[in-house]
Each structure stands twice: as C-alpha cells, then as structure tokens.
Amino acid sequence: MVISRFDPPGGLTDLDETGLEQWSAFISAGVDAAIAGRTDHTNDAPRAQFYNLTKTDTAEDATSQDISWIAFPRQVKVSSVSDRQRWTRADSSRDLQDEYCEWSVTRRPDGKITRVTFTCEGPEYWQLLAQTQPDTLLELYQQHVDPAVQHGDLFDASGSYIPRNNRNSGTTNGAMHLIQAANTLSAEIELVAAASNVRLIDGRELTGEQELIDCGRYGAPQRNSDPHIGGVVNSIARLKADLALSNPVGLYIDDLSTAGWDTPNGSDAKSYWTYVRGDDGHPVRAVYEVPAELEFVVGDIVIDGNPIEFGAQIADFISIKAIAVACRFGQSTVAPMTACVGDIEGLAAAFSATQLRSRLI
Amino acid sequence: MAAESGRSQLAPSTVYRFVMGVDSEPTVMAQSQLDSLADPMGVLLRQGKFPLTVHDLLAEVDAAGMLPLQRSYLAGEAGQIPLTETGSLQRDLRFAVTRARAANADLLISTSAVGDPAAMFLQVMGWDETAGQFNYYMRLDHTWVWAGDSYSALAPESRGQGCFDSHVNGSLVMKEFKQPWLHWQSMNATILLAPDDPLRDNPLYQSLSGAEDFELTVRAGVSRWTAARLKHAVTPDGRVADLDRLLRQLCTTTTVNLASSVTASSAVVRSPATPLTLPLGLWLNVDSLLDDLGLPARFVPPSVPGQLYLDSLVRYDFALVEGEFRRPGDAFFAFVVPEAAFEDIEVVNQLVRRKMISAHFAASVLMVDFPNPVFSPARGKLLAYVPTAATLDPAGGVSQQVADVIVEAAGSLSADSPEAQFAANWRLADADWRDVFVDRIQNYMNAVTARIGTDQGFDDYVRLAESRRREFKSSRLNEFTLTLPVTNIPPDAPLLQLNEDGTIRQKPANQP
Numbered sequence: 001m002v003i004s005r006f007d008p009p010g011g012l013t014d015l016d017e018t019g020l021e022q023w024s025a026f027i028s029a030g031v032d033a034a035i036a037g038r039t040d041h042t043n044d045a046p047r048a049q050f051y052n053l054t055k056t057d058t059a060e061d062a063t064s065q066d067i068s069w070i071a072f073p074r075q076v077k078v079s080s081v082s083d084r085q086r087w088t089r090a091d092s093s094r095d096l097q098d099e100y101c102e103w104s105v106t107r108r109p110d111g112k113i114t115r116v117t118f119t120c121e122g123p124e125y126w127q128l129l130a131q132t133q134p135d136t137l138l139e140l141y142q143q144h145v146d147p148a149v150q151h152g153d154l155f156d157a158s159g160s161y162i163p164r165n166n167r168n169s170g171t172t173n174g175a176m177h178l179i180q181a182a183n184t185l186s187a188e189i190e191l192v193a194a195a196s197n198v199r200l201i202d203g204r205e206l207t208g209e210q211e212l213i214d215c216g217r218y219g220a221p222q223r224n225s226d227p228h229i230g231g232v233v234n235s236i237a238r239l240k241a242d243l244a245l246s247n248p249v250g251l252y253i254d255d256l257s258t259a260g261w262d263t264p265n266g267s268d269a270k271s272y273w274t275y276v277r278g279d280d281g282h283p284v285r286a287v288y289e290v291p292a293e294l295e296f297v298v299g300d301i302v303i304d305g306n307p308i309e310f311g312a313q314i315a316d317f318i319s320i321k322a323i324a325v326a327c328r329f330g331q332s333t334v335a336p337m338t339a340c341v342g343d344i345e346g347l348a349a350a351f352s353a354t355q356l357r358s359r360l361i
Numbered sequence: 362m363a364a365e366s367g368r369s370q371l372a373p374s375t376v377y378r379f380v381m382g383v384d385s386e387p388t389v390m391a392q393s394q395l396d397s398l399a400d401p402m403g404v405l406l407r408q409g410k411f412p413l414t415v416h417d418l419l420a421e422v423d424a425a426g427m428l429p430l431q432r433s434y435l436a437g438e439a440g441q442i443p444l445t446e447t448g449s450l451q452r453d454l455r456f457a458v459t460r461a462r463a464a465n466a467d468l469l470i471s472t473s474a475v476g477d478p479a480a481m482f483l484q485v486m487g488w489d490e491t492a493g494q495f496n497y498y499m500r501l502d503h504t505w506v507w508a509g510d511s512y513s514a515l516a517p518e519s520r521g522q523g524c525f526d527s528h529v530n531g532s533l534v535m536k537e538f539k540q541p542w543l544h545w546q547s548m549n550a551t552i553l554l555a556p557d558d559p560l561r562d563n564p565l566y567q568s569l570s571g572a573e574d575f576e577l578t579v580r581a582g583v584s585r586w587t588a589a590r591l592k593h594a595v596t597p598d599g600r601v602a603d604l605d606r607l608l609r610q611l612c613t614t615t616t617v618n619l620a621s622s623v624t625a626s627s628a629v630v631r632s633p634a635t636p637l638t639l640p641l642g643l644w645l646n647v648d649s650l651l652d653d654l655g656l657p658a659r660f661v662p663p664s665v666p667g668q669l670y671l672d673s674l675v676r677y678d679f680a681l682v683e684g685e686f687r688r689p690g691d692a693f694f695a696f697v698v699p700e701a702a703f704e705d706i707e708v709v710n711q712l713v714r715r716k717m718i719s720a721h722f723a724a725s726v727l728m729v730d731f732p733n734p735v736f737s738p739a740r741g742k743l744l745a746y747v748p749t750a751a752t753l754d755p756a757g758g759v760s761q762q763v764a765d766v767i768v769e770a771a772g773s774l775s776a777d778s779p780e781a782q783f784a785a786n787w788r789l790a791d792a793d794w795r796d797v798f799v800d801r802i803q804n805y806m807n808a809v810t811a812r813i814g815t816d817q818g819f820d821d822y823v824r825l826a827e828s829r830r831r832e833f834k835s836s837r838l839n840e841f842t843l844t845l846p847v848t849n850i851p852p853d854a855p856l857l858q859l860n861e862d863g864t865i866r867q868k869p870a871n872q873p
Contacts, residue, residue: 069548070573077540078623081641081660082651207443207553208693210628221628228548239556257574258464260581268463304584305714317577330556 003053009125009185009250010278014140019132026124027249028054030186034193041217042342043197048334049237050193053244053325062327064246067232068254069224071101071118071318078222087310091171099225100183100251101320104175105311112299115289116311117144120251120320121177121277122185123163130154130161141167144276144285145174171311178251182220185249188229188322192245194218195230196237200336205238215340229322236324240332246323253283254321256314260304264296272298288314373503374411380509381523383516387506398507400487400496401428401460401468406505413500414478415458415470415565418485428460428468433565434575435474436537436545438843440552441693442681450686453841454552456565459578465585466578469533474560484524486533488582493589495531497524511586515606526837529616530704531590533582535575536838538618538703541625543694544844545572549623550693580703587707591715599753601717605744608763610708611718611726612744614735617699617833618642619844626674626691629667636664642700643826644809644859645802646727646734649701653710654724658799660806663813665822670695673823677848684842691846698826699833701734717753721794722760725786728798729779732805732859736832738869739779743767746780801861808863821857821865824850828857828868 005024008015015023031052037045072086076096080086094102106115129137134155141149145167154165167174178184199206199215206212209231213219216234219226236243253275261269277285290297301308308314368386371377376395379387395407405412405421412418422428437454439447454474459466467488473481483500494511511531513519520529527534541549548571560566595601609615620640629637641647641662650656673679674691681688691697709727712718730739746766751759764787771780789797812818830845831852839845856868 068571074540074623078638079662081647081658081662084652084655084657085659204443205445207551208441208625208627209550210625211631214628214631224548231551235551257577259466259577260584261464270464304580305710319574 001058002055003058003247005054007248009121009248010252010282010284011248012125012277012284014129014133014136016133019128022132023125023128024054026128027185027189028052030189031193031244031249034189037193040344042344043337043339044194044216044341047193047196049198049242049332050196051242051244053247056242058244058325059327061329062325065232065236065324065326066254066321067229067324068319068321069099069228071099071315071320072224072312073098074224075222083306087312090312090315091310094169094171094175095180097171097315098180098182098220098223099320100178100188101253101315101318102175102178102180102183103171103311103315105172107172108297108299112297113308113311114297114299115287116298116314117175118253118286118288118311118315118318119175119177119284120253121284122183122188122251123177123179124185126163126177127161134159134161137161141174141176145176182223185251187219188251189245189249191218191226191230192233192243192322192324194341195233196243198234198237198334198336199340200338201340205336207235207238217341225320233324236326237332239326239329240334241326241329242332243324243326246325248282250282250284252278252281252321252323253286254319256286256288257317257319259317261317262302264300265294269301272301286318371502371504371506374409375504376406377501377504377506378508379501379506379523380513380519381525382519383509383513387501390507394507397492398487398489398496399491400489402485402487402498402505403489403496403507406498411504413483413503415456415472415483416478418470418483419458419460422460422468428462430461430463431458431568432461432466432570432574432578433458433568434545434572435552435566435569436572437474437552438544438841439683440544440546441550442553442688444553444555446688448686450683454560457575458565459575465581469582474563474566486528488585493586493593495528495533495586497528499524511590515603521837527840529838530610530708532586532704533579535572535579536617536619536844537572537621538576538579539620540573540576541621541623541694542572542576543619543621543692543697545575547572550625583704583707584711587704587711591708591711591717595717595753600750601753601759602750604751604759605747605749607708607712607717608747609744610705611712611723612747613741614701614737615705616702616836616838617735618702619697619833620700621692621694621697624695625693626695627693629670629695630690633667633671635667637667637670637695638662638664639696639813639822640698640700642734643696643698643822643829644734644806645731646701646706648703648706649709649727650724650731650798650802653706653713654720654727656724656795656799656802658802658806660803661810663806663810665813665819669814669816669819673820676820677823677827677850679846679848681843682847696826697830697845699735699829712758715758716755717758718763719757719760721789721791722757722764722787724794724798725764725783725789728786728801729782730858731802732861735829736856737858739782742779743783746770805861805863808861812863818863825857825859825865828854832856 006027076086076090101120103118168176209227213221213227213230256273258269272290274287275283376390377387378390410421412421434457439452456474458470460468469486471484485498486495496510497508508524514525514531537543546552620642679691713720730737768784771784774780827850857865858868
C-alpha cells in the first residue's frame with residue numbers, strides 16, 4: 001500500500017488542509033533528500049533500502065519496530081560523577097537536553113516542584129504552523145505554556161516566529177517544542193536513511209551500534225538516541241528488507257516507568273503522568289503534575305528514596321521512541337557499502353549550509 | 362537429570378521444598394507451609410496450577426487475571442559476538458520476564474531463550490507483600506520446587522547455597538547493572554541473531570524491552586526488599602537483630618556488579634586517538650559516597666588515550682575464551698571491572714535514611730581504604746567489631762556503640778590500621794567530616810588523573826582491573842566463561858590494590 005500523504009506528528013489536528021498538504025510535502029521532500037544521500041560524502045549515497053511511504057509500496061509482510069531510548073542525556077551522564085551533579089546540569093539548559101526530549105520545571109515559591117512538562121515535538125512542525133496559522137500557534141502556547149503569552153512574545157517585528165522565544169528557551173519558563181540544535185525531525189530522517197546502508201568493511205559486516213555510527217557518520221555518537229536508532233535500523237537492513245520511518249513520522253514519548261516511586265498517600269505515581277498532545281501510541285507532550293486538590297505536590301514524591309528536586313530525575317525514567325516500518329524481508333538486492341563514509345573535499349561546508357536552511361521556506 | 366543426580370523422579374503436580382544447605386533432598390511441602398506462600402507463584406501453585414514452560418506460566422498468570430503488565434529482556438555473554446565467528450559456540454541466551462500489577466514487578470522469571478522450553482531451566486521469584494520477602498522457585502522434573510525465600514539467603518546454613526550463590530542477599534540479580542549493561546540487549550547494544558533464528562518468532566523476543574528498563578525494575582526490587590528487611594529487623598523497642606548481617610554490607614563486599622566503559626571496544630579500535638573514560642566504580646564507591654551520602658566531590662572522570670588501551674590488549678593478550686573458541690580482544694564494552702553492588706549500596710543507604718546508622722558513621726567506614734571499593738580486607742576487618750544485636754539510640758542508631766568498640770581497639774594498634782583509620786574519620790567534627798572526605802577524594806582523583814595518561818600508570822590500572830576480575834572469577838557469581846576476558850597474567854599473580862596516592866600495591870597474600 002502507498003499512503004496518500006504523511007500525517008502530522010502524533011496525528012495532531014492543529015493544521016488546516018493547506019497545512020496538512022504542506023506538512024506532507026515537507027516530510028516527503030525530506031525523505032527523498034535522505035534517500036538521495038549526502039553528495040558531499042563518499043560511500044553514503046544512495047540509501048537504496050530506505051523508501052518514501054507516499055511513493056513506494058509497503059508490502060504485505062510489513063512489520064513495525066519501536067526503537068526506544070532513555071530521555072536523560074547520555075553526554076551529561078557520562079561526564080558527571082554524581083547523580084546530583086548530572087541532574088543539576090541537565091536541568092540547567094535545554095541545549096544539554098539532546099535526546100529528542102526537552103523539559104521545563106515549574107516550582108512553588110519555596111522551590112518545590114509542582115509540574116514538569118516534557119516535549120518531543122520537532123521544531124519543523126512549529127515553523128509550518130507559524131507560517132500558515134500563526135494564531136493557532138499562539139493559542140497552543142496559551143493553552144500549554146501560559147495563558148498570558150502574547151503574539152509579541154513569539155514573533156519578531158517582521159512577523160517571523162522565534163523558536164527560541166522567552167517561553168520556549170529555558171528550563172523553567174515553558175517548553176513548547178524542541179529547540180536543541182540536533183533535536184529535529186530532519187535529523188531523525190537523515191540518520192535513519194544513512195543508517196540503512198549495510199557496511200561490509202574488510203570483509204566483516206559491521207553490527208555494533210558505535211562502529212556503525214562511526215563508519216556511517218550519521219547523528220551524534222555520544223547520544224543514547226542516534227547510535228541506537230542507527231543500530232536497530234541497520235539490523236533491519238541487514239535482513240535485506242526495505243525500511244522507512246512509520247507514518248506519522250515523528251519522535252514520541254514511549255513510556256514513563258515509575259518503578260521505585262512512592263507517593264505520600266500511597267497512590268500510583270503513574271497516575272499523575274498525562275499525555276496532552278498526540279494520539280494513542282504517538283504522544284508528543286506530557287505533563288507530570290499532582291492535581292491541586294491533593295495535599296502534596298510533585299516535589300513530595302520520592303524516587304528510590306530521593307524527593308523529586310529536578311525534572312531530570314523524571315527524565316531518567318522516560319523513554320522516547322522512533323518507529324520504523326520494514327517490508328520485503330530477504331528481497332533487497334542492494335549491495336553493502338564496502339568502505340566507510342568520507343568527505344568530498346570542499347563540499348562539506350556547502351552541504352551543512354543547505355541542511356541548516358529550513359525546507360519549509 | 363534425576364537419574365544422574367541419584368535422586369528419584371519428583372511426582373508431577375506436587376509442590377516440593379528443597380533449600381540447599383537445609384534440606385538434603387526435595388521433600389513434599391507440608392500443607393501448612395504451602396498455605397503460607399502468598400506471592401503470585403505461590404498462589405498459582407496453591408490453586409493447583411503447574412505450568413511447566415515459560416509460555417504456559419505466563420498463560421496461567423493471564424488466566425488468573427493478576428499482574429497484567431509484562432516485560433521481557435534478553436541477555437547472553439556471546440550475544441554481541443558476530444555470528445560469523447561463533448562457530449559451535451553455545452550462545453546461551455536467556456530471558457528475564459517480569460509481571461506487575463503496577464510499577465513494581467511482583468513476579469520475575471528467568472529462563473533459557475534457546476532449546477526446548479520444557480527442558481531448559483525455568484526459575485521464578487515472587488514477591489510476598491505480606492511477608493516482605495521474595496520466594497524462589499525452580500521447575501524440576503515435571504513439577505515445582507520452592508528453593509527458599511529472601512531470608513534463606515541470609516541464614517548461615519543456606520547462605521551462598523543453591524540459587525543464593527547469585528541471589529546473595531535475597532534480592533534480584535542483574536550483574537551488569539548500569540549503562541551500557543554489558544551482555545544485555547539494551548539501547549546501547551542489540552544481541553545478534555541470524556535472519557532465520559527461530560527466536561525471532563518467540564513472542565517474548567518480539568516484545569523485548571531494553572536493559573535500561575530492567576535496571577529500573579531491579580533497582581526498585583532491591584529497594585523494596587531492603588526496606589522490608591530493615592523494617593523487620595527492628596523490634597518495637599528498638600532492638601536490631603542480626604546487626605552483623607546488615608553491616609557486613611557496609612564493611613565487606615558481599616557481591617559485586619560488573620561495570621564497564623560506555624565505549625565499545627571496537628569503537629576504540631576505530632578511533633585510537635579518542636580518550637576512553639574508564640568506569641567510575643574502578644576508583645571508588647561513587648554511589649554511596651557521592652550520591653547517597655552526598656559528598657560534593659568534583660572531578661572529571663579519568664580517561665586514557667585509546668591507543669594506550671589498545672596496546673594493553675596486545676601486551677596482555679586479552680581474549681574471550683570458551684573451550685576451543687578464542688576471540689582476541691576485550692569484552693564488547695571496554696574495560697570491565699567489578700564494582701560495589703547496588704544491593705550492598707542500598708542497604709547502607711537505607712540504614713542511614715532510617716537513622717539506624719549515621720551518615721558520618723557510614724562515611725567513616727567507607728573512607729577506610731576507599732580507593733578499593735571492592736574486596737577491601739581493611740574495611741572487612743571492621744566487621745569483627747559489630748555485635749550481632751544492638752539497640753538503636755536516637756542520636757545515631759547503633760553508630761556510637763559500634764564506633765566506641767573500634768576506637769577502643771584502635772588505641773593499641775598502629776596508625777595505619779583499619780581501626781585507627783576509622784577512628785580518625787570518626788573523630789572529625791560534624792561540621793568538618795564532609796569537607797575532609799571531599800578533599801581526600803579530590804586529591805586522590807587528581808593523583809589518578811595524573812598517572813592514568815602515563816604508560817606506567819595506565820599499565821598499573823590495567824593490572825589492577827585484571828586483579829579485581831580474578832577476585833570476581835573466584836566467586837560463585839562467575840557463572841559463565843565468557844563473562845569476562847582472559848589475559849596472559851598468571852591466575853596466581855599477586856592481587857593488587859590501589860593507594861590513596863594513585864599508585865598500586867600488592868595485596869597481602871593472607872588477606873582475602
């Protein structure tokens with residue numbers, strides 16, 4: 001089956017018909033560019049086992065594969081020497097929250113946490129909303145961040161949307177969508193496509209997640225997410241299958257584990273976890289908050305005996321996921337790449353500049 | 362199996378008990394004891410359910426309408442070895458399966474992921490909330506055997522026997538407990554399977570979760586048992602029974618976890634110029650000292666140029682070996698070492714949190730020989746001063762009572778004795794001890810950092826790590842040959858320890 005168009009992440013219903021068409025076109029173009037591969041690289045193009053769901057049939061033998069990882073940033077974890085140090089660091093800057101999940105913490109005047117909001121919505125969707133439905137964008141900020149948000153808080157004098165606006169750039173004043181530089185849907189599409197190249201180096205098929213990302217040069221090797229996404233995708237490609245990111249293409253909250261959590265009244269700590277955007281199976285935004293009628297707040301809940309003092313403590317228990325779909329198992333005739341990715345001199349800088357330019361403009 | 366072991370075949374659909382060290386053979390469980398089994402597995406058995414495969418067991422749990430949440434996990438020491446290299450190697454993959462009503466797992470199943478499910482091992486742990494303990498079961502012949510409970514692990518007659526050789530303190534076991542969870546399928550590594558491996562059709566494989574999730578379950582399970590155990594240990598009048606059994610988890614290494622670098626050894630081969638950060642558990646008990654006791658030490662995790670690490674693999678002929686199989690190089694993730702076990706760490710943490718010992722007391726013990734977070738004879742010596750029972754006092758639990766005995770003994774011993782080191786730590790004023798310990802840790806880590814980049818310094822740490830791996834290998838926890846690499850360092854080479862100045866020394870031959 002060929003799908004008629006790509007749906008918005010999480011099946012979100014904010015876009016009008018024009019916006020829906022533009023979104024599908026944006027994703028489709030991104031997929032096509034990723035299939036074509038990077039022309040500034042050697043041994044990288046094309047990515048012939050990666051396909052466009054709107055142009056190529058998904059066969060009857062299709063299976064989907066969730067690929068999940070922990071939301072707490074690995075790079076912060078491995079460079080810290082204690083939990084308190086890493087929680088403090090991860091809560092200090094959205095730029096450190098690089099596992100396709102960012103959060104904002106709300107506290108009472110006494111410092112106790114009352115609410116933590118997590119998002120895994122890519123910035124591209126919000127760029128499109130800003131261009132086609134700026135009023136809708138403002139309403140969403142007012143609904144999910146603060147009713148007091150004004151148009152001027154989000155748009156500059158020329159009317160351009162500011163993704164890193166004051167209500168979406170810190171860790172305490174709201175988190176509407178992802179802003180960390182590597183946390184984009186475009187990055188997700190590119191790395192999945194690049195990872196679909198099977199690598200046979202010196203006669204040995206590469207299978208390890210770290211050696212694959214080193215050889216294929218997709219994503220950031222020091223994250224939880226990118227090597228794992230690439231590793232799983234490559235393991236599917238090694239089954240001689242064709243693969244794609246499942247529709248709707250996006251990054252999703254997989255789950256919150258509350259193993260080891262205790263609440264003051266003995267209630268289920270998971271009951272205070274609410275998905276507020278995205279459909280069933282594809283949540284893109286979640287809030288952890290205790291209802292006001294109860295006589296305790298998030299900061300009174302303990303995890304492994306420690307009160308929740310950081311949003312990052314919750315991030316330790318959140319998993320994020322991408323969803324791949326694969327079909328035509330055993331049928332691919334694409335030959336493995338027999339060398340690792342290299343640069344074509346002089347082209348890398350030009351490609352980077354192209355990548356940074358929004359394809360929505 | 363039955364004929365080989367010389368015992369008679371067990372009757373099907375009959376619950377037996379067989380606690381190694383207590384029972385000489387399986388015997389039919391008395392009805393009164395059977396009636397007391399209140400964990401989920403015990404409930405099934407009491408209802409006359411005797412599922413003999415993991416899938417039948419899970420079906421019975423489904424049919425009973427209890428524990429609806431299921432997770433499965435996969436581990437295997439050969440799981441990351443490319444299939445083109447394994448030859449006839451038995452890959453020995455194993456499932457861990459959890460069932461839960463809510464967040465915490467009440468039923469944990471361990472079974473082989475290969476072979477005939479009716480013939481391969483099948484073991485179960487069930488949490489009994491009322492008794493505050495796990496019950497342990499194994500399928501034997503065509504029925505089920507109760508192998509003991511959490512307290513059996515602590516009782517002298519059954520300690521270390523049977524399943525308690527790995528469930529050392531009556532809790533859950535996940536040796537490779539932290540990221541990157543060496544040997545587990547996780548977000549850091551995928552266990553390799555052939556395209557036509559029948560395991561791919563197994564529902565437990567198709568719904569696998571990563572070890573990153575199992576760590577949370579194990580962490581919560583250990584904490585739950587520890588909390589129940591400590592609550593049970595104190596009588597209403599404040600008397601603590603079996604205090605020595607509790608404080609041996611502060612003073613000694615009752616078991617270990619295996620830690621490693623988060624970097625795959627193959628990645629170092631590809632990028633020898635990239636620094637390799639070694640596991641923090643090699644240097645000190647970070648979890649207890651910095652996390653739980655909150656010492657605000659700051660340092661950069663020590664790393665080594667990748668080429669030095671690669672040179673050491675050649676120099677010491679690192680390899681994974683089992684029978685005729687030999688694969689040159691390190692384990693899948695680089696630089697595996699035993700580190701302080703979470704089940705010991707959690708006991709200390711909860712003893713402090715419940716004010717059964719003070720943070721100062723715990724830190725005073727842990728800072729004795731702190732560069733050796735595991736297998737420290739010096740800290741172990743302090744256990745001799747712990748009484749079997751004591752009464753809590755409001756100020757610091759049993760701290761003062763135990764400390765007084767050690768300090769008194771220190772008076773007649775040399776200044777470098779463990780007793781004298783403890784006494785010096787204990788005498789520090791409440792306002793000072795944290796700062797003093799932080800300074801010592803930071804100075805020590807600075808010394809390590811200065812040495813690790815030198816040929817001699819790193820060589821010392823490679824040999825130290827191998828020494829600690831040999832100590833682990835001598836324990837019953839070392840079940841699988843491929844768990845750790847072997848080297849050309851002789852098995853009887855002197856064991857090594859770290860000094861506070863970052864140098865190493867030989868461990869005295871008569872000290873375990």
